[in-house]
Amino acid sequence: MNFELSEDQRDIKRTAREFLAARYPWDEVRRLALEEERGFTDAQWDEMTELGWPELGDLGTVELIVLAEELGYAVAPTPLPSTWAASRLLAAAGEDERLAGGRRAAIAQWEPGQRAPDAPALAWEDGSLSGLKVAVPDAAAADLLVVTVAGGRHVVVEAGAPGLSITRSESLDTTRRLYEVRFDGTPGEELTAEDWESPWLAITVANAAESVGVGQRAMEMAVAYAKERTQFDRPIGSYQAVSHPCAQMLLEVEGARAAVYWAAWALDHEPETAPVAASMAKAYAADAGRRVTSAALQVHGGIGFTWEHDLHFLLKRAHANARMYGDAAWHRGRVAALSL
Amino acid sequence: MDLTLSDTERAFRDDVRGWLADNHPGPTPTDDDAAFAFRRAWQRRLNERGWAGLSWPEEFGGAGATQVEQAIFYEEIARAGAPQMANTLGLAMGGPTVIAHGTDDQKSRFLAPILSAEEIWCQGFSEPQSGSDLASLRTRAVRADGGFRVTGQKVWTTWAHQSKWCMLVARTNPHVSKHRGLTYFLMDMEQDGVDVRPLRQITGESEFNELFIEDAFIPEEHVVGGVDNGWSVAITTLMHERAGLAFALQVDVHIQLRQLGELARERGVIDDPGIRDRLAQLHIEAQVLRLNAYRGLTGVMNRGAPGPEGSLGKWHWAEVNQSLAELAIDILGPESQLAHPPWTYRFLRSRANSIEGGTTEILKNIVAERVLGLPRA
Numbered sequence: 001m002n003f004e005l006s007e008d009q010r011d012i013k014r015t016a017r018e019f020l021a022a023r024y025p026w027d028e029v030r031r032l033a034l035e036e037e038r039g040f041t042d043a044q045w046d047e048m049t050e051l052g053w054p055e056l057g058d059l060g061t062v063e064l065i066v067l068a069e070e071l072g073y074a075v076a077p078t079p080l081p082s083t084w085a086a087s088r089l090l091a092a093a094g095e096d097e098r099l100a101g102g103r104r105a106a107i108a109q110w111e112p113g114q115r116a117p118d119a120p121a122l123a124w125e126d127g128s129l130s131g132l133k134v135a136v137p138d139a140a141a142a143d144l145l146v147v148t149v150a151g152g153r154h155v156v157v158e159a160g161a162p163g164l165s166i167t168r169s170e171s172l173d174t175t176r177r178l179y180e181v182r183f184d185g186t187p188g189e190e191l192t193a194e195d196w197e198s199p200w201l202a203i204t205v206a207n208a209a210e211s212v213g214v215g216q217r218a219m220e221m222a223v224a225y226a227k228e229r230t231q232f233d234r235p236i237g238s239y240q241a242v243s244h245p246c247a248q249m250l251l252e253v254e255g256a257r258a259a260v261y262w263a264a265w266a267l268d269h270e271p272e273t274a275p276v277a278a279s280m281a282k283a284y285a286a287d288a289g290r291r292v293t294s295a296a297l298q299v300h301g302g303i304g305f306t307w308e309h310d311l312h313f314l315l316k317r318a319h320a321n322a323r324m325y326g327d328a329a330w331h332r333g334r335v336a337a338l339s340l
Numbered sequence: 341m342d343l344t345l346s347d348t349e350r351a352f353r354d355d356v357r358g359w360l361a362d363n364h365p366g367p368t369p370t371d372d373d374a375a376f377a378f379r380r381a382w383q384r385r386l387n388e389r390g391w392a393g394l395s396w397p398e399e400f401g402g403a404g405a406t407q408v409e410q411a412i413f414y415e416e417i418a419r420a421g422a423p424q425m426a427n428t429l430g431l432a433m434g435g436p437t438v439i440a441h442g443t444d445d446q447k448s449r450f451l452a453p454i455l456s457a458e459e460i461w462c463q464g465f466s467e468p469q470s471g472s473d474l475a476s477l478r479t480r481a482v483r484a485d486g487g488f489r490v491t492g493q494k495v496w497t498t499w500a501h502q503s504k505w506c507m508l509v510a511r512t513n514p515h516v517s518k519h520r521g522l523t524y525f526l527m528d529m530e531q532d533g534v535d536v537r538p539l540r541q542i543t544g545e546s547e548f549n550e551l552f553i554e555d556a557f558i559p560e561e562h563v564v565g566g567v568d569n570g571w572s573v574a575i576t577t578l579m580h581e582r583a584g585l586a587f588a589l590q591v592d593v594h595i596q597l598r599q600l601g602e603l604a605r606e607r608g609v610i611d612d613p614g615i616r617d618r619l620a621q622l623h624i625e626a627q628v629l630r631l632n633a634y635r636g637l638t639g640v641m642n643r644g645a646p647g648p649e650g651s652l653g654k655w656h657w658a659e660v661n662q663s664l665a666e667l668a669i670d671i672l673g674p675e676s677q678l679a680h681p682p683w684t685y686r687f688l689r690s691r692a693n694s695i696e697g698g699t700t701e702i703l704k705n706i707v708a709e710r711v712l713g714l715p716r717a
Contacts, residue, residue, distance in 0.1 A: 001349060001408045002342045003631075003638040009341065062341055223712045238715040240701070243708035250707055251652050258631035259624070265343050280624045332620035339623045340601050340610060 003261070005066065012056075013066045019051070020074035026310045032077040033174040033313065038141045039077040049102035054083050058091070061202050061264040065209035069260075072213025072321075075313050077175040079138035082106040084206060086146045088199035089154055093191035098156070103143040107203075108133035108181050109325070117326040120148035122183070124155055124190075128163075129183035137324075139166045139179035147181075147188065154196070155188035162186060173320035175313055198267065201278040204325045205263045208281045211289035211321045212256045218314045219249040222296035229301075236299075245295045252288035259284045276338040283331035289318035343634075345412070352405075353412045359389065360420040368423045372545070376426060376502055383425035383457040392425060392455045393435060400439055400451045407637040411587050418591035429498065430454035430461030433578075434507055434526075441524075441565035441573050450505070450526065462503035464494040464527065464551055465574065472702045474509075475518045475571060479553065481510040481525065487559040488512070490527065493552055496696070500536045500549035503529050508558075509570050522570035526562040533557065543688045578698075586636070586653035590629040593657065596664055596686070597626050603683070604671050618667050625660045629653065651711055655703040658693035665690040 005013065023044065032039055048054065057064040064084065071081065086105030090096045099105060111121060112134055122131040129147060139145060147155045157164060163184035171178040193199075223246050226237030236242045263277035293315040297304040304311045322328060345353060365382050369375050386392045387401075395410040396402020405413070425431060435454045438446050453459035470477040479492025490510055500506070506527040513521030527534070533556030538546030565573035597619075604610045604619060636650040668683040669676040676684060694700040708714040 001345055001634065001638060002642070003635040004642055005341055223714065226714055235715050237708070238717055240705070240708075240717050243712075243714045243717065244701070244704045246712055246714060247704040247707040250711060251656055254632065254652060255625075255628040255656070258635055259628055261341060262343065262627075262631050265341055269342075269344065280627055283620070284624050284628060329617065332617050332624070335620040335623055336616040340604075340616070340619060 003258075005062075009062060009066050012063055013070060015051075016067050016070035017073070020070055020076055023047070024074045024076045029075055029077060029175060029313060030310070036077075038079075039138070039175070039177045040079060040141070044078065045104070046102070048078065048080055053080060054087065054099065054102065054104075057084055057088060057202065057206075061205060061267040062261070064202065064206050065260055065264040068206040068209035069213040069216070069257075072210035072317070073217045075175050075214065075217070075317055079104050079106070079141045081206065081210065082138040082142065085203040086142075086144070088202050089146045089191065089193075089196075090156075092193040092195060092199040093154070094193075095156070095191060098144060104138070104141055105144045105146065106136060106138045106142040108136045108139065108145050108147040110135045115327075116330060118152070120150060120152065122147065122149040124149035124151075124153060124188070127187055127189075129155060129157065129186045129188050130163075131183055133181045133183075134178075135169070135171075135323075136166075136179045136181045137176050139181050140168065140177065145181065146191070147183070152196070154191040154193075156191055157183070157186055157188045161188070171320070173313075173316040175317055176320060197275065198271065200325070201263075201274050202267055204282045204331075205260060205267065205278050207321055207324050208256070208263070208278075208285035209260045211285040211318060212253065212260055214314050214318045214321065215249070215253040215256060215285075215289050215292040218293045218296035218311065218318070219246070219253055221311060221314075222246055222249065222299040225300055242299055245299060249292045249295055252292055256281070256285040256288040276335060279326075279331040279334040279338070282326065283328040283335065286322035286328040286331070290322050293318040345408075349408055349412060352409050353416060356391075356413055356416040357420070360416060360422055363389075364420055364422055376499075379423050379426040380457045380460075382423050383427060386425060387455045387457070392427075392457075393431060393451075396435060396439065396451075396455075400435075400447060401455050407641055408634075411634065411637055414588050414591045418595050421595065425457070426502075427454055427457045427460050429463055429507075430459070430505075433463065434461040434505070437507065437524075437564060437573060437576055438526075440576050443561070445561060446526075446564065453504075459504035460499055460502045461505045461507065462497050462500045462529070462549075464497055464506045464508040466496045467493055468495050472699055474574075475522065477509060477511060477522070479508070479510040480514070481512050481523060481558065484557065487557060487562070488523075488525070490525070490533070490553050490556045490558060493550065495539065495548075495550050497536075497549045497551045498547060500529065500551055501538065505529065506534075506551070508553075509574050512570075513568050516568070519571045521568055522574070523567050524564045524570035524573040525558045526564060527553075527556060527558050528562075531556055541689075542691065543685055586657065587633045589657045589661075590626065590633050590653070593626045593629060593660055593664065596661075597622055600664060600668055600671070603668060607671055607673075609671055615667070615671060618663075618670075622660065622664055622667065625656070625663070629657055629660060632656070651703070651707045654697060655694075655700050655707075658690075658700055661693050662690045 056067055083104045085107050087099055143159050145157045149155050163186040165182045167180045169178045169180055226242050227235055229236050259281040263281035266273040266277040297311055303309050369378050383392055390403045393402035394405045394413050398404040438450050467477045481488040481490045506529055508525045508527040509522050511521050512523040533554045535552040537550045539548045539550050540546050609615045665687040669687045672680055
């Protein structure tokens with residue numbers, strides 16, 4: 001029994017932290033989020049491809065989440081998580097060569113008004129799709145989309161397919177582009193896999209890992225600010241009304257991290273535990289991400305509410321992450337179904 | 341990262357599981373004194389098997405087990421629904437303190453009867469005027485022929501009426517700063533100068549006691565770790581309390597959670613969405629407690645110290661245990677106005693969880709100052 005990362009996993013973490021810190025300083029995050037049409041540049045994507053990051057999930061889920069946490073920490077605007085997610089589904093269907101050569105992909109999951117992630121209703125008849133998907137991340141940058149359709153099936157649509165229209169939505173979290181994707185008799189190919197559950201669990205856990213990184217960063221910013229900001233002639237961090245919420249942040253971030261590591265490990269080594277572990281990790285990390293970023297904003301006071309301050313990127317990313325692949329309440333429902 | 345048990349760990353788990361299946365003593369009696377005698381007998385049996393002091397070094401009658409094996413043992417005890425041992429404080433705090441700071445004579449005199457539950461131990465730290473600010477304690481120990489004469493008052497002394505020995509911290513030097521003038525003693529409870537009075541709690545029972553000490557005698561050879569060095573010895577004891585008990589506490593949460601699920605089913609509310617949501621959240625929190633407990637253990641094994649998560653266990657446990665009891669009360673609904681054991685008892689008892697063994701506020705201060713590096717309040 002050993003809860004520590006292996007040497008290789010620590011290397012991934014170190015490399016990622018250094019690379020992301022160099023490439024995604026706050027100015028660049030802000031520029032990509034607010035000015036860059038697709039939210040990233042080709043040069044940035046090419047560098048990640050050279051590092052082998054799009055295929056990292058092939059090494060193992062633990063390796064994947066180590067990097068996902070760092071992406072969250074950097075709030076890096078990149079289509080990498082969207083591509084990972086789609087690649088898990090493609091790999092389950094033995095179709096991952098579709099992403100060879102650094103191609104990008106995304107999953108089209110949500111339909112208007114839906115709350116449960118596992119009940120797609122999009123029409124899939126005679127080899128073509130019709131209907132609307134919303135909040136599809138990075139759709140305009142994707143070379144292909146994996147679309148969930150009625151009956152829990154999965155269909156691949158290549159970019160530029162007839163009857164496919166992609167419209168950018170105004171998203172709360174500007175560090176991740178979201179789109180409306182409309183299908184009008186769009187041709188697709190159905191994917192078949194023996195096991196759809198495992199890839200979905202891995203996708204869910206990777207998203208939870210991002211939230212851990214977001215929470216970690218927000219906590220560090222809050223603690224640093226509490227040390228330097230003085231009011232009534234004392235650093236505000238010396239007041240328990242400020243320091244105790246910071247301690248609470250540590251409790252939640254470490255709790256989320258433990259749950260996420262465990263779930264990733266279970267996916268790789270103890271598949272029978274993975275369903276409950278993944279839902280526990282997602283529920284806890286989603287809540288922790290939201291609470292920690294909100295508490296960090298409170299510690300910052302007025303400055304944290306300004307557009308100029310960087311904290312709102314973390315707050316918004318945490319809220320957006322919390323909704324992807326089933327929210328905390330939905331995953332608690334899964335935990336109840338599996339545990340009670 | 342590897343969360344599987346090693347072959348040795350798995351063999352140990354199977355050994356414990358098999359032994360417990362054959363030797364489970366049945367339900368604990370409800371009467372307090374009978375329950376204590378029962379737990380004493382149970383500890384004796386575990387000690388005969390070599391498991392009472394599982395993580396103690398072999399030379400002191402322990403089994404020299406690793407932290408992970410100790411954790412496995414707690415989990416198997418919980419899984420089997422086996423009772424607690426009687427001498428919890430002696431096993432988790434007193435013994436380890438004597439092993440770390442005691443003389444050879446103290447080790448040969450005190451350790452074996454702790455393991456056999458022949459001599460029960462209690463802890464005399466808190467005082468009416470010294471709760472969170474423990475170092476301000478006022479119980480005085482004055483040099484006398486061959487030892488010390490002690491006068492003062494202690495409170496929240498668990499099992500004092502059953503105890504032979506008290507881990508007592510008293511002030512031996514009033515002229516130095518408050519942390520420096522304290523001494524750690526082992527005080528014989530069986531003497532005229534020690535008066536134990538039960539302290540009635542909000543549960544109506546008397547699990548704790550007040551200790552009135554009037555000119556009690558402690559021989560020189562019952563000083564542990566040197567005169568005026570009691571603060572650092574006491575800290576060792578508290579660290580043992582937190583590390584060792586943290587694991588056992590999360591195991592207890594898992595047992596109660598199983599019972600809570602049964603309660604919800606019996607009361608027909610298992611499908612109520614609000615109840616299910618809270619039950620699921622508790623399952624998640626209980627799992628996080630367990631994972632962090634394991635993370636702490638592997639951190640200690642790999643690096644000699646737990647990571648930041650090690651400071652969080654007791655505080656998090658208190659929150660989870662309180663929420664668990666509150667959910668039970670909500671499941672019982674209007675009938676929770678009536679005594680409904682064990683849940684109404686647990687509801688009341690859990691209110692102490694965020695106070696005993698370090699208040700949540702003090703633990704948050706520790707995390708804020710020592711882990712996050714925030715300035716002192």
